Amino acid sequence: MxxxxxxxxxxxxxxxxETPALQSWQEIYAEYGVTLSVHDWAITLGANAGFDAHAHLVALLRQRDPQLAEQVIAARDTILARRQARKDELSAPQTxxxxxxxxxxxxxxxxxxxxxxxxxxxxxxxxxxxxxxxxxxxxxxxxxxxxxxxxxxxxxxxxxxxxxxxxxxxxxxxxxxxxxxxxxxxxxxxxxxxxxxxxxxxxxxxxxxxxxxxxxxxxxxxxxxxx
Missing domain, CATH: 3.40.50.1000 (HAD superfamily/HAD-like)
Incomplete structure (x- = not known):
């Protein structure tokens, strides 16, 4: 047709x-000594739901440092705000x-x-x-x-x-x-x-x-x- x-x-x-969206989270994960893979992130591509990066970070930390995981839970709003600001910063130069x-x-x-x-x-x-x-x-x-x-x-x-x-x-x-x-x-x-x-x-x-x-x-x- x-x-x-x-x-x-x-x-x-x-x-x-998409690169700033992933990189901004990867940088935060790195601060806590863990990694966010492209394959874990892939479910978000083209969608606005389906993967909670903050919850995934908490889950990874619980396996190695439960106390740190609780701190990340308490700091959720601050982490999300920092991540959004970094995403915006990385996105701004894109053409x-x-x-x-x-x-x-x-x-x-x-x-x-x-x-x-x-x-x-x-x-x-x-x-x-x-x-x-x-x-x-x-x-x-x-x-x-x-x-x-x-x-x-x-x-x-x-x-x-x-x-x-x-x-x-x-x-x-x-x-x-x-x-x-x-x-x-x-x-x-x-x-x-x-x-x-x-x-x-x-x-x-x-x-x-x-x-x-x-x-x-x-x-x-x-x-x-x-x-």
């Missing part, structure tokens, strides 16, 4: 905010990943509507889109604030297709995460996987097409493949 719209994920697909701007410009020039479907909050996503100067390229932005369930549930993609006024099967999803790919498939959308810096380190479920990046990928190429 021809492609009549593009639906973009945000985190890890347009901007590498659009290769090929994103060019694909958006090509879609705009050809009148092909684009949407964002993200498990992050509206404040986070809209803030980035405005800061990067790409908000006008999107006909709609669907976030965790708009649906009952985020990825891997299909709700975000179904809502984006509904707002675009198109059948999901005609909306090509661009995703970097396991949860995002599962959500797109559950929604009935064709999906292209573009593994990110973090998601590229974990197994991804099958996609209709996998690309190393969006660099040098044109809309014409995608339309030809999915015609």
């Amino acid at each position: 021809p492609i009549h719209a593009l639906i973009f994920d945000f985190d890890g697909l347009m901007v590498d905010t 659009l990943l290769p090929g994103v701007a060019e694909l958006l410009a090509e879609a705009h020039s050809k009148g092909l509507p684009c949407a964002v479907a993200s498990s992050s909050s509206r404040r986070w996503v809209e803030g980035w889109l405005e800061r990067l100067g790409i908000r006008p390229f999107f006909a709609t932005v669907v976030t965790a604030d708009d649906v009952a369930a985020t990825k891997p549930a299909p709700d975000l993609f179904l809502e984006a297709a509904r707002r675009l006024g198109l059948p999901p099967a005609t909306c090509l999803v661009l995703e970097d995460s396991p949860n995002g790919i599962r959500a797109a498939r559950a929604a009935g959308c064709p999906v292209v996987a573009i593994p990110g810096a973090i998601s590229g380190q974990v197994p991804l479920p099958p996609a209709d097409l996998t690309l190393p990046s969006l660099a040098h990928t044109t809309l014409a190429d995608l339309q030809a493949i999915f015609r």
Whole structure:
């Protein structure tokens, strides 16, 4: 079926905010002499729930120093605030990943509507889109604030297709995460996987097409493949 719209994920697909998200927790874990692996973290990719990094830290510490674990429990709010501040600091210098701007410009020039479907909050996503100067390229932005369930549930993609006024099967999803790919498939959308810096380190479920990046990928190429 021809492609009549593009639906973009945000985190890890347009901007590498996934590396700061993981690194900010890894730094805190290191302060307590433990590690947070990419594979433990992978369940969070593309989702906004499913893994409690603070609780996991406590569980690891209980195995070696129960008293320290209790201190970490008591300091939860302080640790979460420190982690968020560090994540924001690491995220601030990030720019659009290769090929994103060019694909958006090509879609705009050809009148092909684009949407964002993200498990992050509206404040986070809209803030980035405005800061990067790409908000006008999107006909709609669907976030965790708009649906009952985020990825891997299909709700975000179904809502984006509904707002675009198109059948999901005609909306090509661009995703970097396991949860995002599962959500797109559950929604009935064709999906292209573009593994990110973090998601590229974990197994991804099958996609209709996998690309190393969006660099040098044109809309014409995608339309030809999915015609």
